[in-house]
Amino acid sequence: MRFIDLVATHAAATPAAAAQRTSDGEEITYGELWERSGAIARHLASEVPASCARTAPVIVYGHKSPLMITGFLACMRAGRPYVPIDCHSVPADRAAGIAAQLPRPTVLATEDFPAAAAATSGTVLSREVLRTLIEAGGSVSANRAIAGEDTCYILFTSGSTGAPKGVEVTAACLDNFLAWDLTLGGIDKTGLVYLDQAPFSFDLSVFEIAGALASGGTLASLTHGTQQSMAGQLAALAASDIDVWVSTPSYADLMLSAPEFSSSLLTGVKLFLFCGETLANTTARRLHERFPGARILNTYGPTESTVAVTEIEITPEMAAAPAPLPVGRPRPGTRLRIVDGDGTALAAGAPGEIVIEGDTVARGYFGRSDLTAHSFSRVTWEDGTTVRAYRTGDEGYLDDEGLLHYHGRLDLQVKLNGFRIELGEIEEQLRRLPGIDAAALTAPMRDGRVNHLVAHIVFNGERLAGESDFRLGLRLKEELKASLPHYMIPKKIVFLDALPMTGNGKVDRRALAETRG
Numbered sequence: 174m175r176f177i178d179l180v181a182t183h184a185a186a187t188p189a190a191a192a193q194r195t196s197d198g199e200e201i202t203y204g205e206l207w208e209r210s211g212a213i214a215r216h217l218a219s220e221v222p223a224s225c226a227r228t229a230p231v232i233v234y235g236h237k238s239p240l241m242i243t244g245f246l247a248c249m250r251a252g253r254p255y256v257p258i259d260c261h262s263v264p265a266d267r268a269a270g271i272a273a274q275l276p277r278p279t280v281l282a283t284e285d286f287p288a289a290a291a292a293t294s295g296t297v298l299s300r301e302v303l304r305t306l307i308e309a310g311g312s313v314s315a316n317r318a319i320a321g322e323d324t325c326y327i328l329f330t331s332g333s334t335g336a337p338k339g340v341e342v343t344a345a346c347l348d349n350f351l352a353w354d355l356t357l358g359g360i361d362k363t364g365l366v367y368l369d370q371a372p373f374s375f376d377l378s379v380f381e382i383a384g385a386l387a388s389g390g391t392l393a394s395l396t397h398g399t400q401q402s403m404a405g406q407l408a409a410l411a412a413s414d415i416d417v418w419v420s421t422p423s424y425a426d427l428m429l430s431a432p433e434f435s436s437s438l439l440t441g442v443k444l445f446l447f448c449g450e451t452l453a454n455t456t457a458r459r460l461h462e463r464f465p466g467a468r469i470l471n472t473y474g475p476t477e478s479t480v481a482v483t484e485i486e487i488t489p490e491m492a493a494a495p496a497p498l499p500v501g502r503p504r505p506g507t508r509l510r511i512v513d514g515d516g517t518a519l520a521a522g523a524p525g526e527i528v529i530e531g532d533t534v535a536r537g538y539f540g541r542s543d544l545t546a547h548s549f550s551r552v553t554w555e556d557g558t559t560v561r562a563y564r565t566g567d568e569g570y571l572d573d574e575g576l577l578h579y580h581g582r583l584d585l586q587v588k589l590n591g592f593r594i595e596l597g598e599i600e601e602q603l604r605r606l607p608g609i610d611a612a613a614l615t616a617p618m619r620d621g622r623v624n625h626l627v628a629h630i631v632f633n634g635e636r637l638a639g640e641s642d643f644r645l646g647l648r649l650k651e652e653l654k655a656s657l658p659h660y661m662i663p664k665k666i667v668f669l670d671a672l673p674m675t676g677n678g679k680v681d682r683r684a685l686a687e688t689r690g
């Protein structure tokens with residue numbers, strides 16, 4: 174069944190049930206969600222004829238408020254793709270860059286929309302205008318809703334050439350993902366409370382939104398303000414009644430650093446769902462100790478194949494063993510292939526690039542046919558089904574039992590605290606700053622994960638009077654914050670006379686990694 178139809182069913186059957194509760198005390202019921210999204214959808218539908226709706230994306234800007242998810246549903250119901258932009262993770266210049274890649278997008282501004290981004294957008298509907306539309310009421314015909322190959326959302330992720338790239342996920346991708354998602358953990362998912370912690374700009378949040386709203390459950394949203402203090406988070410979690418925990422392993426590690434984080438605080442949690450980065454044995458082990466009644470699932474997948482495509486339950490025995498944890502078996506509808514540099518399929522046990530084929534692979538990168546052609550293709554299976562395939566850039570192998578094991582990346586993409594980062598994007602933004610002639614990033618690891626980012630730069634520009642390397646580094650970091658999210662700002666800046674080069678004229682990243690930092 175379609176996601177949007179499932180939400181409609183819950184709105185009709187249990188209109189007073191809570192669809193979302195935030196740690197700031199905001200709440201919206203299914204009835205309100207349906208009514209309000211219908212009113213906004215009516216306006217969005219009036220802007221473009223149905224035949225053009227699927228190519229007229231709408232930016233939904235803001236944070237964790239109920240108006241954000243109302244905006245997402247409104248777009249789906251009006252047949253228009255939505256582009257979620259989290260106001261705390263995406264600085265103004267980056268929002269402007271995203272808007273500039275879209276055809277004069279309408280903006281549902283649930284928070285103040287930066288002027289720089291408004292300049293590259295179409296109509297900006299402020300909170301007040303959205304409230305007026307809601308008061309006016311109305312709805313749209315169910316025929317307008319997205320379906321099948323219509324684009325559901327476009328999620329912008331870090332891009333190696335300096336600008337973020339928009340992954341175009343279809344309605345069918347979401348529905349196919351959902352059919353599997355609702356089976357995960359082997360528990361009845363009806364009406365459960367889901368942790369909603371990941372910013373809506375990241376596809377991990379789709380795990381939360383789709384899972385909760387498709388099953389008549391509730392999103393327990395931790396806002397940016399709440400996430401600024403451990404005490405605030407623990408208090409919000411204690412009050413949340415969470416059944417399903419969804420996060421990156423990094424976020425679980427952060428919470429595990431508080432001794433109170435246990436089944437005495439979260440009494441109802443049944444399932445931990447992890448995705449997005451390596452789940453360490455120690456993390457799983459500590460969770461088993463603190464939450465003996467809960468199951469732990471490791472899942473794997475990039476935004477380009479809709480949240481996750483493999484899963485495996487991590488038992489206490491697996492967590493205690495010395496072997497790194499596998500990332501799981503493919504869902505029905507997904508096939509995995511491991512290929513060498515020429516694209517030739519490799520046998521079980523041999524490491525190579527992971528290729529994902531199936532019915533949740535995205536359409537490609539919005540407006541970037543060059544990037545799409547590089548990573549996406551079509552394949553026909555022996556039963557005649559034609560599906561999309563995506564070359565992940567991830568390295569791994571399939572064992573004899575068909576379990577996928579993840580090794581790392583084949584390129585310069587890293588995960589820092591669960592955030593996906595192309596080092597090339599930071600390097601490009603550094604090179605755009607006055608005085609920087611060359612820049613290369615390294616990402617030192619600790620305990621198997623990236624610990625921080627180091628920028629190695631050649632600076633031949635003007636220094637302020639008496640400005641030390643340290644002060645100049647702080648100034649450059651400040652300047653970077655205009656275009657890059659906080660998690661992409663290098664922790665250290667190392668000044669060099671020249672970048673070391675390998676024999677074939679490339680930056681010698683190994684030599685850089687050995688320099689201080």
Ligand code: AMP
Nearest residue numbers: 448449450451472473474475476500593
């Ligand atoms: P994102 O598009 O932000 O979800 O990031 C996708 C990337 O995160 C993948 O291509 C992998 O490199 C990494 N990733 C996702 N799931 C896992 C996992 N379970 N273990 C290790 N790395 C993962």
